[in-house]
Amino acid sequence: MNQTTIPPYLDPSSVGIVRPQTIHFDTPLLLECQRTLHEFDLVIETYGTLNADKTNAILICHALSGSHHAAGYHSKTDTKPGWWDKLIGKGKAIDTGQFFVVCLNNIGSCHGSTGPTTINPNTGKIWGADFPLITIKDWVKTQVMLSDYLGIDRWHAIVGGSMGGMQALQWSVDFPERLARAVIIASTPKISAQNIAFNEVARQSILSDADFYGGRYLEQDTYPRRGVMLARMLGHITYITEDAMKAKFGRDLKSGKFMYGYDEEFQVESYLRYQGERFSKNFDANTYLLMTKALDYFDPTRYYSDDDVDDATALKQTLARTQCQFLIVSFTTDWRFSPERSAEITDALIANQKPVSYVNIDAPHGHDSFLFDIPRYVHAIKGFLNAPLILKPTQNL
Amino acid sequence: MNIDHQLAQKWIKKNSKVLDLGCGDGALLEHLQKYHGVTGYGLELDEHNINQAISRGLNIIEQDLNDGLGRFADGSFDTVVMTRALQAVKNPKNLLLDMLRVANEGIVTFPNFAYWQNRVYLGLKGIMPISKTIPHEWYNTPNIHLCTFKDFERLCADNDIKILDAVAINDDSHLPSKLMQKVVKYAPNLLADVAIYHIAKG
DSSP states (O other), X not given: OOGGGSOGGGSTTSOOBOOOEEEEEOSOEEOTTSOEESOEXXXXXXXXXXXXXXXXXXXXXXXXXXXXXXXXXXXXXXXXXXXXXXXXXXXSSEETTTOEEEEEEOTTSSSSSSSTTSEETXXXXXXXXXXXXXXXXXXXXXXXXXXXXXTOSSBSEEEEETHHHHHXXXXXXXXXXXXXXXXXXXXXXXXXXXXXXXXXHHHHHHHTXXXXXXXXXXXXXXXXHHHHHHHHHHHHHHHSOHHHHHHHXXXXXXXXXXXXXXXXXXXXXXXXXXXXXXXXXHSOHHHXXXXXXXXXXXXXXXXXXXXXXXXXXXXXXHHTTOOSEEEEEEETTOOSSOHHHHHHHHHHHHHTTOOEEEEEEOOTTGGGGGGSOOHHHHHHHHHHHHSOOOSOTTOOX | OOHHHHHHHHTSOTTOEEEXXXXXXXXXXXXXXXXXXXXXXXXXXXXXXXXXXXXXXXXXXXXXXXXXXXXXXXXXXXXXXXXXXXXXXXXXXXXXXXXHHHEEEEEEEEEBTTOHHHHHIIIIIOSOOOXXXXXXXXXXXXXXXXXXXXXXXXXXXXTTEXXXXXXXXXXXXXXXXXXXXXXXXXXXXXXXXXXXXXXXXX
């Protein structure tokens, strides 16, 4: 058979056709906001095979717009693979020939796990804006419940980019004995005021949309299309770089001349509108609000550091709890979560003499770089996940 | 492991903490970690070396030595090792002092520019020497601060750095190493192409 005619799901490095599964939990979950979810569903996908002693499992945590669908295809006609297909598969950075890979959809999301678009069992109505605000710490709690369900006492590694990296970091301090390695990519120990500002603009664009209806838009059989679109357009600009935009669109005009109006004139405008429009159809507005708040609230030092200490000291005190081997990865052109933020995590670990490696990958794609299969990045992760652990879990350097 | 690695490990105590500056592919650190119970970090800039060292299970921090060792606390290591990198940094004096801030002892190796072959090369040909230990052309060399044994010892004396031990080796030689060691001892500045110094705070 000619190579070009092989359907993508049959590519030997692909995990192929995958099927999500839903796991129901009926143990009450007390959230950080002090509200309780009495029951909830998690949608997960798994790739590869769990070994007999359950020591080869890797948990993938998703970023803001991600889901449980990290690799492979949902059907033979599916043309778009999971969001991290470039890194997960046979022989890839996260090698499904060796590891049992689990990816879940976090609660509060809109891809099947319990969230604003699912039914509140107490009222029989869609949760909508009544869905409680969720934190990164809450997600980690649900992921621990998932670990217990799967019988995995200790993950070979927990891996995540951006908001996924925050979950991996939170794991390392909340449940230090339950992971051997953490891979924290394009992330930050907490987000900056500038990032909170971007999130606030995104939220305001949604909240001020006439079709938002106080978050009860689904009951009105509508959704705040323009608000979500604007939020995504803004987000998109911050995830990439001027160089990447210049390379892709420059100042190219659609019709080749100025039209002196407010329609799409430049290619970049048309691209952003298209991306925003598509996103608004597939992503729930309440989820966007909730996820950006989870980003804003993220602060792993909250329960583990003394009052009145500076940020660096608080992080150092917090990371003293960790017992895993870390790989911290940043990208040179990421200005949303800059390399300096990754260096802060690295330095706090070094200050505790914890086992850590740090790489700053030269890549032109900005924050979004973590989704690309940049050779050096792929090799670093692959090498790290396969490397022997020299120190015992509780040992500092 | 090359000869300066072998010598460096002689001065590193078992179960001690080591920082390896310009650790390359991590061969020395891995050896020390496996057989001497040593723990620590390696700093490296070359991406291929970094990945190799990470896949060996080592703790590797991507960092330019020219940025100094500010991320490491005073006295947080027993020994800082720097093999064949001193001549390539922008401010060797500051880095040496920084090394002895983060650790009590340091091990430094560098190519000896006063090696007789270099002298002959420059003297006869009138162009910058090229050899196994300094293999680049003058215009593309990373070695911007080449020095001699005498130069290094003067730097140490001027900056209150104690020389605990020094070994001059000839890495370029085809003679049996024991015989070579004996010969080199008589006039290291002339006969050795690589210097290995064990230093401490004065």
